Amino acid sequence: MAKNKFQLIKFTVPQAGAVVNINANSDRLYKNITGLFASLPEEKAFEGSTLQLFVNDQEVFPEGYELKMITCGQQTSPNERYYAIEEEAGGSTIRGRFTDGGQVTYPYTGTLYLKLEEKISQ
Amino acid sequence: MTADLGYTRRKWVIIPLHVNGKGIYNIDFKMPANVVCCDGMLLSVVQQVANNDFNRMGELSMEFNSRKVHPVHMILDYLANSVAPKKEPLSLEEPLQKCSHIGGFYRDYSDKTYTLKIYLACRAKKEIPC
Numbered sequence: 219m220a221k222n223k224f225q226l227i228k229f230t231v232p233q234a235g236a237v238v239n240i241n242a243n244s245d246r247l248y249k250n251i252t253g254l255f256a257s258l259p260e261e262k263a264f265e266g267s268t269l270q271l272f273v274n275d276q277e278v279f280p281e282g283y284e285l286k287m288i289t290c291g292q293q294t295s296p297n298e299r300y301y302a303i304e305e306e307a308g309g310s311t312i313r314g315r316f317t318d319g320g321q322v323t324y325p326y327t328g329t330l331y332l333k334l335e336e337k338i339s340q
Numbered sequence: 341m342t343a344d345l346g347y348t349r350r351k352w353v354i355i356p357l358h359v360n361g362k363g364i365y366n367i368d369f370k371m372p373a374n375v376v377c378c379d380g381m382l383l384s385v386v387q388q389v390a391n392n393d394f395n396r397m398g399e400l401s402m403e404f405n406s407r408k409v410h411p412v413h414m415i416l417d418y419l420a421n422s423v424a425p426k427k428e429p430l431s432l433e434e435p436l437q438k439c440s441h442i443g444g445f446y447r448d449y450s451d452k453t454y455t456l457k458i459y460l461a462c463r464a465k466k467e468i469p470c
Contacts, residue, residue, distance in 0.1 A: 279352060284384055303350070319386075
C-alpha cells in the first residue's frame with residue numbers, strides 16, 4: 219500500500235462570479251496534508267479567482283487569496299507542483315470558499331488536490 | 341532584532357492596492373496582532389490589460405514596524421496576469437512588532453487600471469487582540 223495519497227476535492231462553478239462553498243474531510247487513514255494544488259479547466263479561469271481555505275478551522279488562505287498562487291504550468295516538474303503546507307489529515311475538516319473571477323465557459327469543474335502522507339497502519 | 345516565535349503557523353496577509361492610472365498610492369496597513377514575523381513577499385496583478393507598450397509597471401516601497409525598518413524598495417517589471425511557474429516568496433525574514441503598521445507607497449508607471457496584491461508570508465501565533 220502506498221505511503222502517500224492524492225485526494226481530489228471537486229467543485230462545480232455554475233456561472234460567472236459564483237461563490238462556491240467547499241466542504242470535505244481529509245482521508246482518515248493518513249496523518250498529514252503536506253501539499254496542495256489547484257486545477258481549473260482553462261487558464262483564463264484563474265484570473266481573479268480566489269480561494270479562502272480552512273483546515274480544522276485553522277486559516278490556510280485568507281479571503282482574497284488568488285487561486286493562481288497555488289498552481290503552476292506544465293513547465294514545473296510534477297513533484298514540485300504542490301504548494302507545501304503542514305496540516306493535520308486524519309479526517310480533518312476542509313472548508314473553503316471559491317470565488318470565480320474569470321470569463322470562461324460555464325459551468326466548469328475545478329479540482330483541489332491534497333497530498334496526504336504518513337499512512338496510519340491499521 | 342529577534343522575534344519571540346513560540347508556536348507559530350503560516351499566515352498570509354494580503355494588501356490589495358487598487359491602481360487607477362499614474363500616480364502615487366500610499367500604503368498604510370495595520371498588521372494583525374498575532375503576526376510575529378514576515379518571512380517573505382509575493383506580488384500579483386489582477387485584471388491588467390496585456391503588456392503592449394511598457395516594461396516597467398511601477399515602484400514599490402514598504403516600511404515595517406511602524407516605519408522603523410525599510411526592507412523593500414523595488415522597481416516592478418511587468419507582471420503577467422497568468423499562471424506562472426511555481427512562485428517562491430522573496431525572502432524578507434523580518435521580525436514584526438505586535439500591532440505594527442506597514443507603510444510605504446506604490447508609484448504606478450503604466451497608466452493602466454489594475455489591482456496589485458502584495459502577499460506577505462508571515463508567521464503568526466494564536467489570535468491575540470491589539
